[in-house]
Amino acid sequence: MSPSAKIAALPCGRRAKWFVLAFWLVLLVVAVPLAGKLADVEDNEASSWLPGNAESTQVLEAQRGFFPVDTAQAVVVYERDGGITAADRAVAVRDAAAFADAPHVAGVVVGPQVSADGEAMQTIVPVDIGTGGWEDLQPAVDSLRATASDGSLGMATYVTGPAGIGADQAEAFAGIDGTLLIATVMVVIVLLLLTYRSPVLWLLPLFSAGAALMVAEAVIYLLARYAGLTVNAQSAGILIVLVLGAGTDYALLITARYREELRNHRDRHEAMAFALHRAGPAILASSATVVASMLCLLLAEMNSTRGLGPVCAIGVLVALAAMLTLLPAILVIVGRWVFWPVRPAYGTPEPTRSGRWAHVGGWIGRRPRKVWTGTALALAVCSLGLISLNATGLTAAGTFTGKPDSVTGQQVLAAHFPGGTGSPLTVVSNADGAERVRVTTAATQGVAGATDVVVKNGEAIFQATLADPPDSDAAKATVDRVRDAVHAIPGADAQVGGNTAVQLDAGRAAAHDNKVIIPVVLVVVMLILAALLRAVVAPLVLIGTVVLSFTAALGVSAFVFAHVFHFEGQDQAFPLFVFVFLVALGIDYNIFLMTRVREESAHRGTREGAVAGLAATGGVITSAGLILASTFAVLGTLPVVGFAEIGFAVALGVLLDTLVVRSVLVTALTIDLDRHMWWPSRLGTRAAAGEHRTQAAPQAPGP
Template identity: 60%
Template sequence: MSETRIGDVGRLAWFPSSKVTKWFVVGFWLLVLAAAFSPAGKLQGVLNNEAVAWLPKDAQSTQVVQQIEAFQSKNEFPAVIVYERPAGVTQADLQAVAAQVQRFNALEPVKKDSVGPIPAKDGKALQVIVPVDAGDAGWDSLGATVDDLRAIAKDRPAGLSMQVTGPVGYAADSSAAFSGIDGKLLYSAMAVVIVILLLTYRSPVLWLIPVVSAGTALFVAQAVIYFLAKGDTLTVNAQSSGILTVIVFGAGTDYALLLVARYREELRRHEDRHEAMAFALHRAGPAILASGATVIAGMLCLLVATMNSTKGLGPVAAIGIGVGLLVMLTLLPALLVVCGRWIFWPVRPTYGSVDHTRDGIWARVGRRIARAPRRTWVMTSVLLAVASLGVLQLNAVGLKNADSYYGKPESVVGEQTLARHFPAGSGSPVMVLANASEAAAVKSTLEGVQGVSTVTDPVTKGGRSLIQATLTDAPDSDAATKTVDRVRAAIGAVPGADAIAGGDTATRADTLRAAADDNVRIIPLILGVVLLILVLLLRAVTAPLVLIGTVVLSYGAAMGLSSLIFRHVLGFAGADSSLPLFVFVFLVALGIDYNIFLMTRVHEESKEIGTRRGALVGLAATGGVITSAGLVLAGTFAVLGTLPVVTFAEIGIAVALGVLLDTLVVRSVLVTALNLDLRGRMWWPSNLARRDRELDAAPLPDEGSAGTGGADVVAPEGVPQPAR
């Protein structure tokens, strides 16, 4: 590669492309991958899936956990074991369960004596509450204790059923649901990516390069996040860990598709593959960097969230995208030039061969839109707006435990059994802490709160008293949440009590409230940040505003259609309170990628041939690769549905549907129609807006000239094309 060429493309684009330095790039990433392999495998061991760890520090439920250590370990959780005999519990049943309680108490994690067996008033059930101390092993260790409890309870009279429920039971079922999550998502995402790449490239070997690069990015990102989580810098849970796998594979492969498409284009113009890659990086690199920067900026907006789980997801995803960008702009091009043109076999892009995108499906779509662009974008916008009305069916106020999984795990069945025979809130009391001097007054106040079944006597230590209130409603119900609000209002009015309420139901209430606050705070912030990046990238105001509007419309339509699918097709009872925010973040941050890919190419072409013809060239040149990228991202998010957890399925379905809408409708039809209708006004107030009419009227550049690349030129009907 000559010095002139290096100067033309820039040294950053040249470095991973040159005949010598490509080997340094490959060697560097091999060393990094070797160092990252072990810590990446340890990420699951530092996940924090405790619900209270997701909450802000100032939430009352968080404060209760911090202050309750004077009375019990903060790692102590109740396992509620419920026994049932529909014909009535016998004396033999009672004796057998009493004997089992002694064995429960002998288990190493049980530091205090269990409570029970407690007979139901109807005489058909027994209840045992086992206080389990998870210790330093944390929430995820409770599954092993539940296995021990079940093993002991097997030795019971015939006909007496048993289930483990309560916080420990749900922790065990949650742990089982998320067991092997990284492996499941990784292999599912790989399978989706490989199939789509095989269909896209029609090559039995080319798919290996993007997959190896994406895998490298994932392992390195997991290693970085492991060290941050181990040092308590980040709160990382199973949800953010799973999304990391999906987003790195999905977005990373998207960037790979864009670069490979531009590289293949340049291979037809340059005899030397190293030179072709340098020019591909020079031309596609800014769009990829802008897309990645947009996603990173959008994800980092989550740092202002009050929910620790949401706040932790932001840097986790940003790290994944950042590492993915580095890999796809260095390792991927180095591997491609190491392999040579044969990697595209059997359809190798030889020097001087013709690019057939000008005759492809997206060129034909562009010509159809060009006949009536205004009518096209108006009708498309109306249809998307109508689809958005389905969001009225979205019930994003949190999911009950029974509605959180596919099927009915034992903890759900146990809670239903418990509710038939005992106060529904048994085993998950509201934990109230108050000043000891006012404990009696607080207890009296609690007894008068609607929805409270029973109240324990205060236990006092160090000037503070613990009072437990059992609710009449199930701890995960809306009615119980309202009762907690009444409890807090009542005890807060006791003079000098300094009373606060926590526990499972209180945690749910604080989660719903914090999620609602985050939605209001973060969504406008993300829109502002993305708009600023687009203004800087396109050097215009109109185009960024138009693009933001189209993505928001796409988000609304995706949420509307998803809501209808959740309720009327899949039969989901509702949605997690964080769903609207998470889907918004992913669709706006990731969905804007496709508009950036398209509009940077349109901007590049418009400077040579005007916006009208540039819009059609941009659509024809990028249509295929963006469609493939959209299918990859939609497919990788859809694999979230392979987990038996409703929240993951809803995020996966909504994002996948939104990406498909954005790729196939918004970017290809709506944005192209707006480009054709607004023309030079899209670039206001830049110089290009003033020059557009002159450029549009000028003859098209000769084939092979700068800007259009010759073979890419596609004109609407009635506009002459260059001679060939």
């Protein structure tokens, strides 16, 4: 037995299997309590999402020297179509006094102020964010909404501004981990039942994937608590989907190969050892592409993007470990009966030899060039939908799939007051140049006014109201004008921040990340494929097909978002996230296919090897793709546009890659390129010789 075969046999030995199971059970006893604490170390403060070196981030840090606690402004808006009355003003004054006495209010309550058209009022309330980030905003804003006039006098009341919007976002994310976990598990259970058609077998992959998730969350909790790893609601939510989806994929491939080997070996321990020896390299390479792609996110300027990388990488590594040790041990322990009612007995024929994928492969083999050119053209047409892509960021209203109170209030506020009311620019400078900075800022086009300067310990701060809505392009242009103006004041050391500046800096950082990370991911994945397949042409072809799949999925998604769901646009990081997930996960299925094709081509020839490889892997990879696509589609159930868009696009891309790109396009290209696919590997020569040695119809024993 070769060294690699001996290593593969370790988890499924007659005694070792019990040690493996005991190890994971002990690990779970330790991990489950720690995994439950992951939400406690999530960092959802603005600075954890922003680029660390951005001017707006530095202003956030500078503000701490002026305010004893982190605050966000809530804007209580009152509106009456017939005009604000004296009684309305009295109500608003009474509300303001109540706000000032509330324990969660930190600072001076400003207002009520009546709008120029006399139809609205606003009261600005500084809310203590506390140490919990946006989660602490929700109870504070709920209290404001309960205190404010309920409209019984015919006057509509809303709570908006950064605090109101942040509270509604917190509500949208509330319980996100539990919601995603339950929905994802239900999807996986249903699809595993349909895949295995067994009342018992589905429990083993699900248990193994669940164990991987608990251990991954425990490891991430410890790293966040003691090693400074940044985790937020976004990365914690995606972790659940990725670990359960990718882990179940690996489980399907191992179980399918094990089922095949049970027909070829009397002893189930030998069957599993052979299955791990054959399927292990493909699964290792697959996980390596995902991990390497995720770690490329460390090059990002956006803190939220950079933090997502190691979180997902850890999740995939733990899922890999569970599927290569825990699952094989459990499968060997329970024996063949777990496959009931279709028990793979020794010596029985493999059903995939004449299955539907064998027929698909035969159809492709008769006209490979027409098939791949037609398929590529169809994907290119789908890519035209990219003209609908609007990844320039989402406004407050565009963040939600619905229309919460804060969004309505923001629209009312913009209709009656200067657009930037409630979300001002924050300008910091040294004390000596503060007044010059304030005068310059107030005189800049797009600024409606500026507050007085506050000086403390030689530093100064003031706020400026924008004339345009804070999340508009016009407001962002004003930020640039103000920055250019105040940076030109000698010796002032002025910096400009605030919510609009945050959006501007985040958009520019995301554009930088797209330009840097996407090429790096392509190069890294290309190198992994070249090492695995020991060829140059095959990796180039596979990378090209996955990129085409990505552009097609993005094009169709952008068209649907704009013309079916009527979303206003996409987050700046949307293309990067979809690219990384689709390239990493899309390459997975190509790896599973092409490693089997390479194995078959060594003795069948490339043309027959491609058809045999498709017949062997088609069913299991399709099942794996459906499960992974469905788990990402679960993100679409959340009331947050960013998650819904990522879930839809990745799910669509995985389906395209599984059903079209991998099964049709790659197979047709492999058949058409024939032995040249393996250049410069010696396999091309051996494959050509193999074609002359065999006259048998293309068959494969199983995945």
